[in-house]
Amino acid sequence: MAGGAAMGIWAKKKDQAMIELSGVAKSFTLYNQGGAAIPVMAGAALSVAPGECVALTGASGAGKSTLMRMIHGNYLAASGRIVVGGLDVAAAEPREILALRRHVLGYVSQFLRVVPRVPTLDVVAEPLLAVGVPVEAARDRAAALLARLNIPRPLWDLSPTTFSGGEQQRVNIARGFAHDYPALLLDEPTASLDPGNREVVLELIEAAKARGAAILGIFHDAGARARVCDREVDVSAFAVAP
Amino acid sequence: MRAGAFRAEAPVAPILSVRGLTKRYGGRVGCEDVGFDLYPGEVMGIVGESGSGKSTLLNCLAGHLRPDAGEVLFDLGKDGMRDTLALSEPERRRLARTDWAFVHQNPRDGLRMTVSAGGNVGERLMAVGARNYGAIRASALDWLGRVEIAADRIDDRPAAFSGGMQQRLQIARNLVTGPRLVFMDEPTGGLDVSVQARLLDLLRGLVRDMGLSAVIVTHDLAVVRLLAHRLMVMKGGRVVETGLTDQVLDDPQHGYTQLLVSSVLQV
Numbered sequence: 001m002a003g004g005a006a007m008g009i010w011a012k013k014k015d016q017a018m019i020e021l022s023g024v025a026k027s028f029t030l031y032n033q034g035g036a037a038i039p040v041m042a043g044a045a046l047s048v049a050p051g052e053c054v055a056l057t058g059a060s061g062a063g064k065s066t067l068m069r070m071i072h073g074n075y076l077a078a079s080g081r082i083v084v085g086g087l088d089v090a091a092a093e094p095r096e097i098l099a100l101r102r103h104v105l106g107y108v109s110q111f112l113r114v115v116p117r118v119p120t121l122d123v124v125a126e127p128l129l130a131v132g133v134p135v136e137a138a139r140d141r142a143a144a145l146l147a148r149l150n151i152p153r154p155l156w157d158l159s160p161t162t163f164s165g166g167e168q169q170r171v172n173i174a175r176g177f178a179h180d181y182p183a184l185l186l187d188e189p190t191a192s193l194d195p196g197n198r199e200v201v202l203e204l205i206e207a208a209k210a211r212g213a214a215i216l217g218i219f220h221d222a223g224a225r226a227r228v229c230d231r232e233v234d235v236s237a238f239a240v241a242p
Numbered sequence: 243m244r245a246g247a248f249r250a251e252a253p254v255a256p257i258l259s260v261r262g263l264t265k266r267y268g269g270r271v272g273c274e275d276v277g278f279d280l281y282p283g284e285v286m287g288i289v290g291e292s293g294s295g296k297s298t299l300l301n302c303l304a305g306h307l308r309p310d311a312g313e314v315l316f317d318l319g320k321d322g323m324r325d326t327l328a329l330s331e332p333e334r335r336r337l338a339r340t341d342w343a344f345v346h347q348n349p350r351d352g353l354r355m356t357v358s359a360g361g362n363v364g365e366r367l368m369a370v371g372a373r374n375y376g377a378i379r380a381s382a383l384d385w386l387g388r389v390e391i392a393a394d395r396i397d398d399r400p401a402a403f404s405g406g407m408q409q410r411l412q413i414a415r416n417l418v419t420g421p422r423l424v425f426m427d428e429p430t431g432g433l434d435v436s437v438q439a440r441l442l443d444l445l446r447g448l449v450r451d452m453g454l455s456a457v458i459v460t461h462d463l464a465v466v467r468l469l470a471h472r473l474m475v476m477k478g479g480r481v482v483e484t485g486l487t488d489q490v491l492d493d494p495q496h497g498y499t500q501l502l503v504s505s506v507l508q509v
Contacts, residue, residue, distance in 0.1 A: 029495070030500070031496070031497030032497065032500060032501060032504070069493075073486055073489060074486075074489055074492055074493065075489065075492065075493040076485070076493050094471060094486040095281055095471065095472070097486055098471055098486070113467075115439060115442055115443045115446065115468050116439035117436070117439045117440060117443065118443050129450065
C-alpha cells in the first residue's frame, strides 16, 4: 500500500501526543459589516494520545466545531500551534494539509458533501483509492462497512445525495472509517442513528481506539460519551467573552 | 519538522513556478505581479468575477499571450526548470503538444469540428510522432471509452455530439498524449448541471489516476470546491487571497472573497 511507507513516519509511541494544540486563538473578521475582528477563542490547548478518545464539551456556540475545523485545517487559526502527526496545521502549506488528510487525519462531519451522481460504494471507497489501495480491495472494504452500517445493498449503486438524513450520516461514517487513520475527528457521530446503528458506530470507535487511533469528538449523546471517551475537555474555558 | 514529516508523499520540486507575471493592455492592468508554485498532482483553481484577470493570467501561463514581465518556469525533466517565455517557438509548440494541454470553455475552440471523433484524438498522437494506424485507432477507442463516449461514435464528427460529449471529447484529445500539466478555462461552463456533475467526476478520476497537475479558471465556486486542491482569488488583476480550497471558501480572510462566497445562491 502506498500509504504504508508514509504511515511509519507517523506511527507514534503510546504516550506521545498525536494531536497537540497550544495557544490557539481564532477570530472572525466580517468585512461587509464594518471590518472589525471578532475574537471568539484564545489560549486553546489540548492533546490526544494514540489509542485515546477525548470529548469536546461545552454549550452550543462555545466553539467545539470551530476548534475541530481548525484542527482539520478548514478554519484558519489566528495564532498558536496545531500539531497533528508532526505537522503544524496552523502554518502548513495546502498540499501538506491535504497529504495529512489523506493519510493521517480523518474527519466525520455532520454533513455529507459529495460529487453528485457518484455511487455510494465509490464515495466510501474514495479515501482508500486516495492512499493507493487497489480498486477491488477498496470496494470490498467499502461494501463491508456499508453492510455493517445496514445500508441496503440496492442503494450502493445510487448517489447518497437523495438518501435520508440517517442514511447519509451512516455513509459519512463508513467513508470516515474506510481508511485506518491514525487520528480521527468525529462531529456527533451517533446523532440521528437508531439504537442498532448507534451500537455499530460505537464498536467502530472502540476498534479504532484499540488499533491506536487518537480520537477527538463531539458527543451530545451522554451515554456514548461515557462509553468511548477517556477524558473531556471543556472548550468554554477557551471562549473569549463577546 | 514539517519537511521531514511529509517526505514520504510530497515531491519537493514544483512542476510550475511563476514569478512576477504582469500583463497590461495599454494603461489597463490585465494581471499584475502574480506568483505561485504548483506541485505535481496539484490542482489549483483561479476564481474571481469577470474582468478580474483570471483568463489573462491563464493565457499568459499557457503561452497564448505574451506577458510584459515575469517568469513561467516549467520542469522539463532532464533539462530542469526552464522559463517557457524564453523558449524558441518550435520548443514551445512541442511543449504544448506533449507535456501541456489546454481545455477551452467552448469545445469548438479545442476540437476540429470537420474531423471524426477518433481523428480528433488520433491527430494529437500523430503530432507527437505516432504513425501506426491500428495503434492510433486503438488508443483513440480506449480514450473515448474513458470519457464515456460509445465506441460506435468513433467515426462521427463532433458537430453531431451534444455539448457535454464535445467537452468530454476535447478532454480525451488533450489527455491522450499523457500531459503532465493541464490548463482549463471554465471547463464546465455552458453545460447542464447534470452533465457538469458527470464531467467533474471524470476529471477528478483522471487527475487522481494520471497524477495530473492542473490550473483551472472558473467563476463557479462549487466546481472548484470539488475539483481544486487550492485556490487563488483574483480581483482587479491582483491576487487577493490564496489557500486550501475549503479553507478559503469556508473561512475567507479577504473582504472580496467573503463577498464572493456570500454571493452564491444556495440551492
